[in-house]
Amino acid sequence: MPTDTPQPSFVLVRPQMGENIGAAARAMWNFGLDRMRVVAPRDGWPNPRAVAMASGAGRLLDEAQLHDDLGAAVGDATYVYATTARARGLTKPVFSPEAAMADAAQRIADGGRVAVLFGPERAGLENEDVARANAVISVPVNPDFPSLNLAQCVLLTGYEWRRATAEVVGRTTPIARGEWASAGDVARLADHYEERLEQAGFFFPETKAAGMKTNLRNLWSRMPLTRADVQMLHGILRQMVRWKDRG
Structure with a gap:
């Protein structure tokens, strides 16, 4: 069963490679996220390559919701973010990953249900997908090479979620043994x-x-x-x- 921790659902839209789905599951679980939804995976579901790549996060794949279309995957969400690295010509709020996850944390704390869309590896989300979202998460990547691997984008967003919802120490110096001098x-x-x-x-x-x-x-x-x-x-x-x- 998924944990009771309030959190967004990460929606993988038409993912292509099972390995990337498995890697995305690992990235999610690294940061305590376990609400995965998979929309129309190219190679079917379940996917043995995803299971092999997920390693210790296989539970997320077992509990993932499978949907035939995006509308069904986000039908219960009250706010949806779409991740993209390129301009879409659509008038929407555009967040950095950090600001988006801080905003998502506040919405969830207020009782909302949040979903984050991640597009397929080859070209990312289509405009029709982004049009369903309330806001865009734009990753500040190199404009000459804007393509992010699916699992990398999930990892980056998951990290920012963790920063927004858990105490993250910016710097510390652990003592291997003993104590600090007085x-x-x-x-x-x-x-x-x-x-x-x-x-x-x-x-x-x-x-x-x-x-x-x-x-x-x-x-x-x-x-x-x-x-x-x-x-x-x-x-x-x-x-x-x-x-x-x-x-």
Whole structure:
């Protein structure tokens, strides 16, 4: 059974290759989408090549709705988007994938039923297909090579759906082990290095010593150090001092 998560239906219109249908299923499930509708697939349905390509997302193919025509596939939808990379000469709102999925998320949250149309691999959606949609999703591709593979377009749209509906961390630095160094850890490291460098005569001439010490402390505080990093840097300095004393 499909999940209970509110989401759009992805409608594959007259898809040609079973492999692309299977890859589209994988792309959908990567981002938690499992409402697939298939309209008049060229090679019939079910398609063993689609099953082979879907890998762990075969459930989506088992539960996919099969329709003979587009009207039946989107008959229950309250808002329909058509994906296309080229101008159609039709007066409709045109969304980027990001804006479209944010808009879709709001419509679904308000109780709407949303469908997204994806055209066949060879030439994409026909004008008659796009005319059934309320809005267009235009992917900003290279104008000299605007053709997107079916599964690529599904993947891109699914990613934007995920961004619109789930917390996506823009940047993070996971620690493999241990924990981040505290301000006290870093201050003690700075003291250690300042003391030893003072003994070595590094802060010269005297008129520049204060500024050099400030710059060094700023260097330590600017670095994202773990406690293991701090311990290693203490150890390096201790070993260098021992080596000098042995010499």
